[in-house]
Amino acid sequence: MIRARKLSRYGASAALLALAGLSASACGAPGSSSSSGSGGGSGSGPIKIAVVDAQSGQDSSLGHWEYDGVKLAVRQANAHGGIGGRKIVLTLFDDQGDPTVTTDIAHKIASGGYVAVFGAAESADSIAMAPVLRRAKIPAITSGQSPQLAALHDPYEFLNTPTSVTYDSTLANYLVKTKGYRSIAMITNNDAYGMGEHDAFQADLTGFGIKPLADEVVTADATDFSADLTTIRQHHPQVLFIGAEEVESGLIAKQARALGIKAIFAGGAPMGTPLFVSTAGASNVEGSIASSAYLSNDLNAQTRAFAAVYRAAYGQPPELHGAKAYDGAQIVIRALRNSDAATGLKLANAIRAVRYHGLVGDFVFNADGVGLFKTRIGVIKNGQVVLVQ
Amino acid sequence: MQVFVQTLAGGLGFGAIYALVAIGFSIVYRTIGLVNFAHGDIVMIGAFIAATAFMSARLPFALAVLIAMVLTAAIGLVIERALRPLEHRDLDLMLIGTIGFGIVLEALATLIWGATGRAVRTPVGASPLRIAGIYVQPYDLLIIGLAAVAATGVWFLLTRTKMGAAMQAVAADYEAATAVGINAGRSNAVAFAIGAALAALAGSLAGPVLYVNESLGATIGISGFAAAILGGFGSIPGAIVGGLVFGLLSGFSAGYFSGYSDLVTFVAFAIIVMIRPTGIFGEATVNRA
Numbered sequence: 001m002i003r004a005r006k007l008s009r010y011g012a013s014a015a016l017l018a019l020a021g022l023s024a025s026a027c028g029a030p031g032s033s034s035s036s037g038s039g040g041g042s043g044s045g046p047i048k049i050a051v052v053d054a055q056s057g058q059d060s061s062l063g064h065w066e067y068d069g070v071k072l073a074v075r076q077a078n079a080h081g082g083i084g085g086r087k088i089v090l091t092l093f094d095d096q097g098d099p100t101v102t103t104d105i106a107h108k109i110a111s112g113g114y115v116a117v118f119g120a121a122e123s124a125d126s127i128a129m130a131p132v133l134r135r136a137k138i139p140a141i142t143s144g145q146s147p148q149l150a151a152l153h154d155p156y157e158f159l160n161t162p163t164s165v166t167y168d169s170t171l172a173n174y175l176v177k178t179k180g181y182r183s184i185a186m187i188t189n190n191d192a193y194g195m196g197e198h199d200a201f202q203a204d205l206t207g208f209g210i211k212p213l214a215d216e217v218v219t220a221d222a223t224d225f226s227a228d229l230t231t232i233r234q235h236h237p238q239v240l241f242i243g244a245e246e247v248e249s250g251l252i253a254k255q256a257r258a259l260g261i262k263a264i265f266a267g268g269a270p271m272g273t274p275l276f277v278s279t280a281g282a283s284n285v286e287g288s289i290a291s292s293a294y295l296s297n298d299l300n301a302q303t304r305a306f307a308a309v310y311r312a313a314y315g316q317p318p319e320l321h322g323a324k325a326y327d328g329a330q331i332v333i334r335a336l337r338n339s340d341a342a343t344g345l346k347l348a349n350a351i352r353a354v355r356y357h358g359l360v361g362d363f364v365f366n367a368d369g370v371g372l373f374k375t376r377i378g379v380i381k382n383g384q385v386v387l388v389q
Numbered sequence: 390m391q392v393f394v395q396t397l398a399g400g401l402g403f404g405a406i407y408a409l410v411a412i413g414f415s416i417v418y419r420t421i422g423l424v425n426f427a428h429g430d431i432v433m434i435g436a437f438i439a440a441t442a443f444m445s446a447r448l449p450f451a452l453a454v455l456i457a458m459v460l461t462a463a464i465g466l467v468i469e470r471a472l473r474p475l476e477h478r479d480l481d482l483m484l485i486g487t488i489g490f491g492i493v494l495e496a497l498a499t500l501i502w503g504a505t506g507r508a509v510r511t512p513v514g515a516s517p518l519r520i521a522g523i524y525v526q527p528y529d530l531l532i533i534g535l536a537a538v539a540a541t542g543v544w545f546l547l548t549r550t551k552m553g554a555a556m557q558a559v560a561a562d563y564e565a566a567t568a569v570g571i572n573a574g575r576s577n578a579v580a581f582a583i584g585a586a587l588a589a590l591a592g593s594l595a596g597p598v599l600y601v602n603e604s605l606g607a608t609i610g611i612s613g614f615a616a617a618i619l620g621g622f623g624s625i626p627g628a629i630v631g632g633l634v635f636g637l638l639s640g641f642s643a644g645y646f647s648g649y650s651d652l653v654t655f656v657a658f659a660i661i662v663m664i665r666p667t668g669i670f671g672e673a674t675v676n677r678a
Binding site for chain 1 (some may be wrong): 395399510511526599600602603636647657
């Protein structure tokens with residue numbers, strides 16, 4: 001029997017409760033975290049730049065650090081008069097590390113008067129929003145490193161990091177030519193970053209005439225790696241290459257040690273981060289080898305100065321993502337100054353013309369938006385990454 | 390063969406966590422007939438509380454888990470009290486209410502603990518046990534043991550105590566139960582509190598094997614929900630079996646189907662549910678006649 005239901009006052013209370021919940025979630029939902037000024041690229045008023053980074057979800061740590069790096073660069077620029085007297089105003093969009101959400105955000109940005117985008121931290125998210133931003137002629141500088149980003153041949157897309165090709169060729173050279181390892185197994189995830197790592201590293205091994213002992217692929221949100229790691233364990237590799245983001249790489253490393261795998265872990269930038277070390281457990285990753293563009297705050301005078309300013313601003317030391325994002329923001333700021341706050345293709349060309357000596361390297365952009373072609377090798381010792389090469 | 394048995398061992402560990410989540414879903418469903426969609430987020434809150442107590446306050450892990458269970462039981466009581474006026478009147482609005490509470494909990498977690506997550510070290514630091522070439526983590530044995538104790542405790546409560554009898558009476562016939570003086574509101578509150586405490590136990594135990602952040606609840610909650618359906622929603626034995634089966638299904642899918650593991654897991658789940666729509670042990674819920 002179907003009862004007629006009318007909204008009682010109790011029903012109204014429950015509905016109001018649900019609405020309150022939805023309103024509370026709006027604080028963390030995709031959208032502006034601060035109101036934007038007017039003007040955008042109109043030639044007067046503040047210059048609006050969007051920041052697209054995960055502020056919730058598994059990748060929220062990366063997004064948090066990147067936003068901090070960008071904010072620091074913008075704060076410094078505004079303190080020195082901004083761009084021709086115009087302040088830069090940032091608007092943060094939480095894409096939750098989800099490409100579907102990122103695409104939605106890109107549409108908002110396209111119609112919101114923004115002149116540029118910082119983000120996203122993840123390759124998949126950056127690839128998702130690239131077509132929308134390209135149509136809107138809005139340059140974006142991303143921390144994603146998948147070779148698929150360069151393969152877009154997008155004049156509006158720039159990377160503040162080398163691609164996986166560079167990370168992995170440096171790593172492969174070190175592992176095979178310097179250390180003499182030839183017994184190597186691989187485990188990568190199947191998102192844009194993981195696939196880029198897989199293809200790049202496998203190509204490098206093939207170039208050395210090495211076939212991986214095992215080549216396991218997992219999903220980006222997998223939690224139980226028992227079967228894959230047991231398969232790898234049976235081959236007794238000297239090295240286990242991990243191609244996944246920080247948290248997943250850490251979980252893989254942790255479970256690998258729990259299953260008795262004694263291989264040295266090797267990987268790209270995620271492996272050189274404190275998040276990887278803390279997730280895996282420092283004792284489990286002692287001796288791990290990372291290829292990264294930013295291994296330590298103590299590399300040189302520039303990184304030490306940056307670390308001091310960052311620590312003063314946020315109370316904690318910076319790491320790779322903050323440094324990359326800082327460099328990327330500085331590049332866009334320089335381009336805006338050099339082009340007299342241009343927008344569209346003019347700004348994109350101005351970004352491409354910037355030559356910048358950054359924290360993560362010396363930027364010289366090619367036609368595909370890649371500006372860095374070198375990384376460094378570090379080894380984890382006592383929970384810290386130490387520069388080796 | 391070694392891969393098969395090792396996968397079995399790994400799957401049972403995760404399966405025990407899913408079983409705890411599934412029991413929490415089931416105990417509320419069998420008592421009130423409500424699917425508590427805030428349950429996954431309660432798992433997450435429990436994980437954060439335990440992680441903070443264990444890693445930041447440096448309390449013993451057992452105490453950290455206990456604190457998490459007590460505090461989230463209180464959250465369960467708050468949710469039940471807020472929704473009590475709707476009990477046995479409008480189940481759909483209650484369901485919407487739980488969704489709202491879940492969103493509020495997620496936002497609160499971000500406000501309290503920030504956007505970055507927490508890595509939790511394994512509290513049992515012993516080397517893995519080697520049994521016939523299979524590596525068994527002492528911590529996995531702890532998870533399975535605690536899940537068994539919790540499930541036994543719930544079974545004992547429901548079948549051997551007055552409170553359990555009252556909860557079953559309210560589920561069987563609400564009017565008759567209230568007519569003989571059973572406090573249905575208190576009975577339902579106990580169900581919510583126990584469900585929340587079990588969620589916290591699951592989240593606390595999951596912390597050291599995963600990564601504690603706002604998405605943990607969704608990750609484990611969906612698996613626990615599927616486990617509850619698989620076993621028979623509302624059935625406690627069903628929740629246990631469903632959890633273990635789902636854990637094994639996920640583990641074997643990950644091992645044998647690589648990047649398609651999620652697809653395979655849920656296709657297999659869908660097939661099982663189509664063959665047996667009420668789950669392995671059948672559905673157990675309030676009498677709505």
